[in-house]
Amino acid sequence: xxxxxxxNLAKHFGEVRAIDGISFTVAExxxxxxxxxxxxxxxxxxxxxxxxxxxxxxxxxVGGRTFFDGGQGILVPPxxxxxxxxxxxxxxxxxxxxMDNLAFPLRIRKVSAADRKxxxxxxxELVEMGEYIQRFPHELSGGQQQRVALARTLVFEPxxxxxxxxxxxxxxxxxxxxxxxxxxxxxxxxxxxxxxxxDQIEALALSDRIAVMNKGSIVQLASPQEIYTRPSGAFVxxxxxxxxxxRGRMKQRNSDGDAEVILESGLLVRTIWAPDVKEGTExxxxxxxxxxxxTAAQPIANGANLLTGCITARSYLGARYQYTxxxxxxxxxxxxxxxxxxxxxxxxxxxxxAVVVLP
Amino acid sequence: xxxxxxxxxxxxxxxxxxGKDDRFSRALFIQSLVAVATVILVAAPLAPVLxxxxxxxPLYEVGGLFTAENYVRLLSDAGFYKVVWNSLLLAFExxxxxxxxxVAFAIFLERTNLPGRRALRAVxxxxxxxxxxxxxxxxxxxxxxxxxxxxxxxxxxxxxLWNLYTIPGMAVVAGTGAAPLVYLFCASSAKAADATLEDxxxxxxxxxxxxxxxxxxxxMRPAIIYSSLLIFIGSLEMLSVPLVFGRPVxxxxxxxxxxxxxxxxxxxxxGLLGAAAAMLLVIISVLLAIQGLLLRNAGRFVTVKGKAQxxxxxxxxxxxxxxxxxxxxYNIVILGIPLVGIVTRSVTTFLTPLMAPLDLLTTDNxxxxxxxxxxxxxxxxxxxxxxxxxxxxxxxxxxxxLVVHRSEFRWRKQLxxxxxYPRAVPGIVAGIGLFWAMMLLPGVDLLYGTIWILxxxxxxxxxxxxxxxxxxxxxxxxxxxxxxARSCGADWWKTSRTIVLPLLKPAIFxxxxxxxxxxxxxxxxxxxxxxxGSEIIGTTMLSFWANGDTGPVAALSVIQxxxxxxxxxxxxxxxxxxxxx
Numbered sequence: 001x002x003x004x005x006x007x008n009l010a011k012h013f014g015e016v017r018a019i020d021g022i023s024f025t026v027a028e029x030x031x032x033x034x035x036x037x038x039x040x041x042x043x044x045x046x047x048x049x050x051x052x053x054x055x056x057x058x059x060x061x062v063g064g065r066t067f068f069d070g071g072q073g074i075l076v077p078p079x080x081x082x083x084x085x086x087x088x089x090x091x092x093x094x095x096x097x098x099m100d101n102l103a104f105p106l107r108i109r110k111v112s113a114a115d116r117k118x119x120x121x122x123x124x125e126l127v128e129m130g131e132y133i134q135r136f137p138h139e140l141s142g143g144q145q146q147r148v149a150l151a152r153t154l155v156f157e158p159x160x161x162x163x164x165x166x167x168x169x170x171x172x173x174x175x176x177x178x179x180x181x182x183x184x185x186x187x188x189x190x191x192x193x194x195x196x197x198x199d200q201i202e203a204l205a206l207s208d209r210i211a212v213m214n215k216g217s218i219v220q221l222a223s224p225q226e227i228y229t230r231p232s233g234a235f236v237x238x239x240x241x242x243x244x245x246x247r248g249r250m251k252q253r254n255s256d257g258d259a260e261v262i263l264e265s266g267l268l269v270r271t272i273w274a275p276d277v278k279e280g281t282e283x284x285x286x287x288x289x290x291x292x293x294x295t296a297a298q299p300i301a302n303g304a305n306l307l308t309g310c311i312t313a314r315s316y317l318g319a320r321y322q323y324t325x326x327x328x329x330x331x332x333x334x335x336x337x338x339x340x341x342x343x344x345x346x347x348x349x350x351x352x353x354a355v356v357v358l359p
Numbered sequence: 360x361x362x363x364x365x366x367x368x369x370x371x372x373x374x375x376x377x378g379k380d381d382r383f384s385r386a387l388f389i390q391s392l393v394a395v396a397t398v399i400l401v402a403a404p405l406a407p408v409l410x411x412x413x414x415x416x417p418l419y420e421v422g423g424l425f426t427a428e429n430y431v432r433l434l435s436d437a438g439f440y441k442v443v444w445n446s447l448l449l450a451f452e453x454x455x456x457x458x459x460x461x462v463a464f465a466i467f468l469e470r471t472n473l474p475g476r477r478a479l480r481a482v483x484x485x486x487x488x489x490x491x492x493x494x495x496x497x498x499x500x501x502x503x504x505x506x507x508x509x510x511x512x513x514x515x516x517x518x519x520l521w522n523l524y525t526i527p528g529m530a531v532v533a534g535t536g537a538a539p540l541v542y543l544f545c546a547s548s549a550k551a552a553d554a555t556l557e558d559x560x561x562x563x564x565x566x567x568x569x570x571x572x573x574x575x576x577x578x579m580r581p582a583i584i585y586s587s588l589l590i591f592i593g594s595l596e597m598l599s600v601p602l603v604f605g606r607p608v609x610x611x612x613x614x615x616x617x618x619x620x621x622x623x624x625x626x627x628x629x630g631l632l633g634a635a636a637a638m639l640l641v642i643i644s645v646l647l648a649i650q651g652l653l654l655r656n657a658g659r660f661v662t663v664k665g666k667a668q669x670x671x672x673x674x675x676x677x678x679x680x681x682x683x684x685x686x687x688x689y690n691i692v693i694l695g696i697p698l699v700g701i702v703t704r705s706v707t708t709f710l711t712p713l714m715a716p717l718d719l720l721t722t723d724n725x726x727x728x729x730x731x732x733x734x735x736x737x738x739x740x741x742x743x744x745x746x747x748x749x750x751x752x753x754x755x756x757x758x759x760x761l762v763v764h765r766s767e768f769r770w771r772k773q774l775x776x777x778x779x780y781p782r783a784v785p786g787i788v789a790g791i792g793l794f795w796a797m798m799l800l801p802g803v804d805l806l807y808g809t810i811w812i813l814x815x816x817x818x819x820x821x822x823x824x825x826x827x828x829x830x831x832x833x834x835x836x837x838x839x840x841x842x843x844a845r846s847c848g849a850d851w852w853k854t855s856r857t858i859v860l861p862l863l864k865p866a867i868f869x870x871x872x873x874x875x876x877x878x879x880x881x882x883x884x885x886x887x888x889x890x891x892g893s894e895i896i897g898t899t900m901l902s903f904w905a906n907g908d909t910g911p912v913a914a915l916s917v918i919q920x921x922x923x924x925x926x927x928x929x930x931x932x933x934x935x936x937x938x939x940x
Contacts, residue, residue, distance in 0.1 A: 050842075079848045081846070084846065084847075087842070088839075089837060091843035093862075094840075095862055109848060152843075
């Protein structure tokens with residue numbers, strides 16, 4: 001019953017369009033991430049769903065209830081939406097103990113004292129914070145505060161769980177731990193979740209689907225695998241991971257999406273996916289640095305695409321090396337475990353790892 | 360991770376599918392109530408003044424016609440120009456005295472190695488706690504034409520060295536009293552200034568005094584502009600000093616003009632009074648607008664950085680001890696001697712260098728105060744007004760602050776302007792206005808003769824002070840703390856009550872301390888509003904003064920000083936306990 005529907009949602013500040021008419025649906029129990037650079041409108045969207053930000057136009061519906069309808073002038077205040085929002089700063093009330101923080105939403109819902117105690121205990125054990133029940137927020141570490149904030153949100157069984165970059169204030173190691181833990185918890189509870197982040201790794205690791213946003217619009221909405229392997233455009237290809245872009249013209253594309261592109265250098269490149277565009281259209285071939293092999297000798301022809309170039313820069317990253325290759329005037333980044341000394345190299349990549357995107 | 364049974368979903372208490380009904384929520388009701396109350400409170404004294412200034416007969420008579428006659432009469436009166444000129448001159452001279460002293464305090468006490476600066480910082484603030492009326496009386500007792508010190512100096516030097524019955528003399532009394540305010544603003548600006556700006560100056564080869572002169576003082580410019588306009592406005596609306604030192608020699612000022620025309624005659628000239636009050640309002644409003652404009656571009660002086668800095672203090676070298684002595688003498692002269700004087704006067708029948716005070720000791724002044732119910736009442740009334748009225752006003756302004764800073768109320772910006780406007784309303788004008796409002800408005804006349812009308816007037820006057828004390832603390836509370844409460848299901852009022860207001864406790868207590876002290880000191884808006892039964896210390900002092908009874912005036916001053924000192928002491932203790940929460 002808690003499917004979220006967002007239709008043509010827009011938020012304008014005068015001429016500036018913070019959200020520019022976006023639509024998406026989140027199925028019951030699904031984990032959707034809004035991913036994008038800062039200022040792309042992802043947090044504004046989340047706050048609009050929570051009711052803390054009033055959109056200019058559009059519709060927000062959860063499980064059959066209309067939260068917002070710009071056309072009909074419907075605006076449900078945040079307190080009547082039953083959405084659980086976890087803030088980036090956790091927003092634990094500093095003058096209340098962990099216990100009182102969790103009891104607050106239950107008191108409002110007039111839950112009996114006995115039931116309240118049971119639910120608080122359950123929620124705190126769920127986030128493994130049972131023993132901290134009498135502490136004040138300032139007596140907890142960042143990671144512990146984050147867990148309590150989540151428990152405070154889960155304790156009243158919200159229809160939607162909204163998370164605004166909840167891991168961004170944790171240190172790198174703790175973030176990975178918390179990420180795995182959050183994923184498990186969400187699957188166990190089966191709660192519909194909207195997650196906002198600018199961290200692509202978090203988005204890839206956690207989400208059922210990712211909505212990549214840029215300048216107030218959704219650029220691509222798909223599963224993590226698809227976003228990574230079939231980016232819909234140069235923005236997505238570069239924002240999720242990083243990509244080399246080789247400039248060229250479409251030569252031919254068959255119905256499966258396989259395509260051949262002639263690069264500016266005249267070289268032919270085969271790819272396994274391209275959008276449906278006319279022959280001769282200017283396109284970019286996106287290849288990720290970790291998918292390019294570098295060899296000193298010319299590799300045996302095996303259907304891979306092959307470029308030649310010379311190394312112009314190299315840096316040691318610990319587990320691997322990063323090379324900058326100049327291939328006929330185009331600069332290409334490559335990440336590989338192999339150490340190469342000579343300047344002249346062959347760079348090859350499989351058609352499976354090359355996709356065509358529009359510039 | 361352990362799998363735990365998840366309890367069944369909770370029903371929300373109210374889950375409306377449509378938001379239509381929410382438009383008339385509890386939040387909107389409370390917010391509107393606060394806004395309407397603020398507007399009424401601020402407009403109640405202003406509207407009658409403006410109205411009266413434009414009609415041809417007293418405003419309680421029916422059939423008034425619009426006319427500009429009042430203004431014409433006022434402006435064609437040559438005496439009135441003298442009044443305006445005197446007021447502006449006094450305000451200007453007071454501002455100069457206060458600014459020079461205040462900036463000097465800020466420099467020497469905050470930026471140099473003056474000995475004993477820690478103690479001096481507290482001492483120079485003391486005049487702020489004391490009522491202007493008490494300051495004026497104390498100076499009169501010691502430095503007035505027949506004051507103790509004046510007579511001594513005449514005895515020694517054969518003539519009076521000063522005359523406080525002049526505008527420069529009055530400017531010294533008022534300016535030394537106002538200097539702490541300038542010091543406060545400049546000191547906080549001096550503390551907040553980026554130390555690297557001064558270090559940069561020093562690197563270029565400037566000596567430390569040179570740095571103070573060419574970098575530190577210019578950086579204080581916004582604080583100086585702000586506080587000097589504040590002092591200027593403050594002295595325009597000041598009644599005490601002009602009344603005590605100007606009236607005996609016929610020097611009239613805006614406030615004494617209103618005071619004598621309003622209370623003097625059997626039937627005051629309503630139109631003239633209205634027009635003069637309206638003009639004072641306009642002048643001060645314009646000054647406040649100028650202050651706003653001047654400070655709009657203050658950005659280039661924004662020097663506040665988040666980091667705490669250790670700053671270097673300028674070395675005064677061998678001059679430090681003479682300067683310390685100078686500071687000591689200053690405080691003794693402007694604060695110590697007048698206070699000793701007023702205390703001595705309160706326990707003697709007479710104060711003169713010709714006779715030893717010990718021979719004149721008496722308790723009559725205090726006995727008199729406790730012998731008559733009217734005098735006792737003025738003290739209990741003052742205490743009740745300060746304690747209870749201060750609390751009511753604090754609670755009310757806390758609500759106004761909440762609506763302005765923490766609500767979706769549509770008119771919250773406008774409400775802020777209304778709430779801050781009383782800065783432009785002199786106490787005496789507020790008193791006249793409310794007095795007239797009582798004649799016009801049904802219901803308000805029920806308050807006449809009670810202390811409630813005084814509480815209303817004082818509350819109206821103190822909204823900006825309390826608003827300024829609570830606002831910064833409220834803005835420091837992260838918005839997500841209320842947002843998270845809202846998304847947990849609490850409405851605006853529940854959020855305000857359980858999250859925002861509890862977090863504001865220290866700031867609200869601080870505002871209460873300020874209001875208690877200002878309610879205890881306030882007298883100028885009361886002179887038109889009090890009646891037998893609702894006297895306060897200030898009005899009783901004024902009536903003793905009018906009869907030339909200096910003894911009871913001194914005794915009442917001492918009582919007010921004692922109450923103030925006790926209250927400040929207790930408040931400090933309580934605030935200290937609060938800091939570790």
